Amino acid sequence: MRKILIAEDDHKAGVLLKTYLEKHQYEVTLAQDGLNFQNEFSRQADQLSLVILDVMLPDTDGFALCKVVRRRSNVPVIMLTASSDEADRIVGLELGADDYIAKPYSPRELLARIKAIHRRAGLEAQAAPRYYRFVGFTLDLLERTVTDAAGALVPLTGLDYQLLKYFVEHPGDILDRGMLCEQTRGRDAGPLDRSLDVQISKLRLRLNDDGKQPALIKTVRGAGYVFSADVSAAPA
Template sequence: MRKILIVDDDQKTRALLKAYLEKNQYEVNLAHDGASFMAEFQRYSDELSLVILDVMLPDTDGFALCKIVRGRSNVPIIMLTASSDETDRVVGLELGADDYIAKPYSPRELLARIKAIHRRMGIDNAAAPRHYHFLGFTLDTVERTVVDAQQQLVVLSGLDYQLLKYFVEHPGDILDRSVLCEQTRGRDAGPLDRSLDVQISKLRLRLGDDGKQPHIIKTVRGAGYVFSADVTTALPN
C-alpha cells in the first residue's frame, strides 16, 4: 500500500480524506498542525509515497513545512491552499512542491492528482529504467536523485526532478510548454504563465548549463524545449 501523510487543521476534512483514500487502497496518516506533522514525518519518512500540506495551520504554515520536508526528502508534495492568489501557488512550487490544489476541491480531484504524481514517479512500474545517464550525470528514479561525474549529489527541488525525468525520458523530442506543464504539474500553462520557463532556467543552472547558450536543454523558438544530450539507460538487476 502507498502511505500518505496529510496535515490539515480541520477535523472533518481529515476524516473525509482518510476514509476516501483508504477506500482507494491508500494507507493514510493524519496530523492536525505543524508539530504533529513533523512527529509523523520523522517517524514514517522512509515509508511515505506522498505528503499533503495545508497552507494555513494554527502553529505554522504549509510553506515552512514544505521547505523542511524538501530539505530532508524527495517525497512528492501536494499543497492545499484557500487562496486564489497565484503568488501562493508559485511560492509553493518554488519551495519544492510537486502540485497544488485550490480550495474548495473534491476528494475525487485530489485522488486524481495523487495518481498522476505516482504515475510520473514511476511507482510500481517495474519495467521502467531505474537509471538514466547523460553527460556524466546519472539520474536514479528509485532514489529520485541525480549525481554528477564526480558522484556529487546535485540538489534538485521536486519540480526540478520531475522536469529532468521527463526530459531524459524523451531525449531529442521537441516538447511544448503545455506538454511539460501537464506532465509535471497536471495542468496546462496559461498564455501568460512564465513559471515553467523560470523553472527550466533554474534546472539549467543546477546542471551547469549555460542559460545564454544552453547545450543540454535547448529552447526551440515558438515550439518549446528539447533535451539535446545523448541519454542511455540501465535496467535494474
C-alpha cells in the same frame, strides 16, 4: 508503497479525505498541526510516497513544512490552499511542491492528482491490485472472472464485467449514469436511454442482489448509483 501523510487542521475535512483515500487502497496518516506533522514525518519519512500540506495551519503554515520536508526528502508534495492568490501557488512550487489544488476541492480531483504523481514515480503500476473481494465474491482482473463464496464462477458478460470492475474500484462513490455509460460503453447516456438501468438490473441478479431492496448496488435518486459493499484489494 502508497503511504500518504496529510497536514490538515480541519478535522472533519481531514477525516473525510483519509476515509476516501483509504477506500482507494492508500495508507493515510493525518496530522492536525505542524508539530504533529513533523513528529509523524520524522517517524515515517523513508516510507512515504506522498505528502499533502494545507497552507493554513494553527501553529505554522504549509510553506514552512514544505521546507522541512525538502531538507530531508524528495517525496512528492501537494499543497492545499484556500487562497486564489497566484503568489501562494508560485511560492509553494518554488519551495519544492510538486502540485497544488485550491480549496474547496473535489476528492476525486485530488485522487486524480495523487495517481498522476504516483504514476510518474512508477508507484501506481507496482501497486495495481489483481483481486477485489466483497461480501464473499472475488473479482479477478487478470482472468476477468468473478467467483462466489463457494468458489463457483459467476457468469458475466463483457458489459457486466466492465460495470462491476468500475463499481469495485470506486466503492462508496456516487457514480452518475453518464460516467458509468462512458466507462462501460464509451459514450454518454441520453435522457431516454435506459440501457444502463437494464444492465445494472442484470448485474444485481448475477450477484443475488435483491432488485427491490438492493444491498450492493444502490440507486441514489436523481444522482446515480453507489456500490455500498466493503471492498478489499490485493495484488497478484
